[in-house]
Amino acid sequence: MKSLKYIIVLGIVTGVTFSSCEDWLDENPKYSVDNTVIFDSEETAKQALDACYGYLTTQDCFGQGVYEMSVGSSGLSWSQTNGSEPDRYASLNATTAGDAVLWAWRGLYKAIQECNTFIVNMNNGSLSEDLKENYTAQASFIRGLCYYYLSMMWGDVPLRIEPSAHDAISEPKSSFIDVVGQIFIDWKYAYDNLPENGEHVDGYIDKLGVAAYLAKLNWMLSCNPDLADRKADYLKDAKFWCDLVYGKYSLQSRYSDLFVNHVQNSPESIFQLNFTTSSDYSWNRLNWIFAADNASPGTAYQRIRSTKAFHDLFRGTYPGDPRYDATFLTRWYDVKNGSSYHLISDSVYTYPYKTYKTKSTSRVADAVAYIPYDQMDDPTNPTVEELTVLQEQFYTENTTTGEKNVVNLVGQFATSVGDHAGWPLWKKQIDFNCQAQQSNNNIILYRYADFLLLMADVYNELDETDRAANLVNEVLRRARTSVSPEASQPVDFPRGLSKDQMRKKIFYERLFELAAEPEMYFDIRRGGTETLKMALEIVNRHDITYEHCEGEAQHNNPDQRFRDRYFGEDATFYGKVSDESFLKKNLHLPIPHSELSANDGLSAADQNFGY
Structure with missing residues (x-):
């Protein structure tokens, strides 16, 4: 019997039925909402839509699994060298049997599964066409968002856009470009069918937010070296969506206020997830992941920390940068x-x-x-x-x-x-008021500073380098003015940089501004092995790390559980990562072993390269 356990989330919707308790807990759940349900009241439909959003906040999804793998496996995080799963993924040697890998994968697919069923049932119902379009658009956005993370973190993945049933367990992998095609379909549908002047409500997507995601998706694809022949088209489309969104949001005046309890109505929030400790299924366990046990009243494990190398790059590049104290806890x-x-x-x-x-x-x-x-x-x-x-x-x-x-x-x-x-600790998701394992902190998945930096990269690639500098400088100016009196760092990007110089500076600036945030894993890998290598060489050229790993001191280390890491089989060649096989392997995470076993449409040969 193949078995994957899922967390029960949706149990509040009137008129919604579940498979038997035994099937739900012990089998692969093929559906949680009866496919014959017809939504005949707005209240019921809204509850079901809220549940689709709610699946994004579970422990499997952004409440822990997705976030943990994105930051922990980024290459710039440290975890104890004790042979545990965090040791493996922080060492860029994630295991196919790891819990966090499985949580992230199944959390995203669980949300997709609920959206698939919701979309069918919503459109078969008797509610108004306007309401159908609005709610279906939001569910389509959620499905596209989940496939966005799946495709960027795993590459080729099974593409499921119909409600699952017992006889529909098999699903082969679809190509990355086909999955991306579905994301475009979902997000374009969402953009076309969300209200033109809908009120922005935190926790829900709106029309402008979808446009910002379309800008990001086109930008990400323009960076992908495997799609170089279509780069000009992606940049053109990215510019279109960037120009549409630019100026419609604003930056939070204090950088540190982005990472506090219940950030509501932040002008910088394009899309965020809201958490509460009173929920039975909305679990933000990130304090447990990132905090030290004595830093808050709650239970914490300090499972993921920053590398010394990245800390020093940030501290040494911008001494006195107000973002430093919001990023690291020392x-x-x-x-x-x-x-x-x-x-x-x-x-x-x-x-x-x-x-x-x-x-x-x-x-x-x-x-x-x-x-x-x-x-x-x-x-x-x-x-x-x-x-x-x-x-x-x-x-x-x-x-x-x-x-x-x-x-x-x-x-x-x-x-x-x-x-x-x-x-040092990553600070952004530490909740100093956390109780037990649940944090009150909300998570901004996409914020305006991220958008401005990607827009700068788009304009740089379109040979408008000075415009790119101006966009970056909006972000740097906010950083300086986050404290009073105004800080002297980070200094503005100068005019007159070459295109290559600007591209490189934007890469590092995104690391500084967005460190330990939800897209860290694939932001570093957006340019393939070239940008991954740039990030890993931050670690490999760090002298203290080198001494810890390869110098005389490492022979006298009394406790092998607390070691630094070097990356690549040729890492003894100081500062370099030239092992292309190692780099290629670490462009994606492994498909969980449980998925290969449970999905008859996959075989061992479908595992990602190097695993």
């Missing part, structure tokens, strides 16, 4: 154990800080050492040699004997120390 108050025994304001410190004891005849006090980036030749890449010299400014001294003990920053950050202190 020090915090221990809410569970308190910090009364410390004489400093925060009680927990991680990279690039190290706490140490200073001794005197009367007391023992805590002090904090740190990497002095402004004293480095390259602030984006501190070297072990520089730290060895500069760390002598941090020392403990016995006031009786005069004996000094240097604080060993190199030992802390280039050698395993048996704890998590060597890596």
Whole structure:
């Protein structure tokens, strides 16, 4: 018996029936809404549409699975090197049997399945044509959104656009371009049939939001090297949709306010998912994924952190950038154990800080050492040699004997120390008021800053490089003005850059602005192995990471569970990732083993390259 377990979500809709409890829990569910249901009241139809949106917020989908795989498998995240599933995907060696891979896959397909049934039942009902078009358009958008994530993260995938039934379990893979074709159909239908002047309500898509997604899809395809022969057409269409959307949204005045509890009606939100801890199925478990256990009242696992390399690239590129403190958590108050025994304001410190004891005849006090980036030749890449010299400014001294003990920053950050202190936390999805495992934070899946940066890339590729710089500078200006007095960083992009220079700068700027957000995995891979290589070489050229992985210090690491990573079989060639097979494999995630076993339309030969 083939078995895939799904979470029950839809159980509130009047007039909707389910297959038997046994089938629902222990078998592949072929449908959850009876295909013969006719929606004859607006209330029932709205409840069913809300349930379609609700499936996006489950633990399988964006409540954990999709988000976890996108950030954790990006190549710029760190997880404990203990042989666990996060170890595998952070090492870019995701397993086909991994829980998070399966959750993400089935969460997206579950939402698709419900949309398929909803669309059929909605159109067979007796409600007004205007309502049918509106609700069907929204369900079509959701289905297209799910296929957008599936195709960008897995490539060729089964394309299901009809309600499932017991005799319709088999479905072979469709080509990436065919899946993309269906996304265009769904989103164009949504755009054509949503009200022209519909009120924007957070948690629901509107006409303008669909236009923004059509701009993004065309831009993503224009970046794809396998579709180079159609690049001009994709850019033309991307520009059309960009011009339609530009100026219709605005940037949140404070960058950090994008990542707080219940961001409602943010002017920057193009589409967001709303969560509540009172729901039985809407589960935002991202605090559990990203936070340290003592950073909030809730239960957390610090499962995914930032690499030191990306942290230093950001910190060194834009010292004083207000986005830094909203992106990384490097020090915090221990809410569970308190910090009364410390004489400093925060009680927990991680990279690039190290706490140490200073001794005197009367007391023992805590002090904090740190990497002095402004004293480095390259602030984006501190070297072990520089730290060895500069760390002598941090020392403990016995006031009786005069004996000094240097604080060993190199030992802390280039050698395993048996704890998590060597890596900063991703901060954006940490909920400092989280209780248990559920967070109140809403998730903006697509925001206007993302749109402005992709629009800049479109205009650059169309040889309007100065216009591209102006668009990027809108985002940078907001970053500077997020604090008072205004910060000096990040500085504006200058005019006069070449097309290649602008393309490269936009790539890194998207990493800084959108770090640890829902599309991190495929944003990095949008240009194929070329852009993936650019991201991974951030890690491979980082001197502290190199010392941790390949230098003399790695032979003396006392705890192998806390190690850095190098990427590619030839990673010992300092700073480079030239293993094309490794890069090609990591353009996509593996198809879950459970899907290959359960879907008679797939075989082992359909597994993605390299898995």
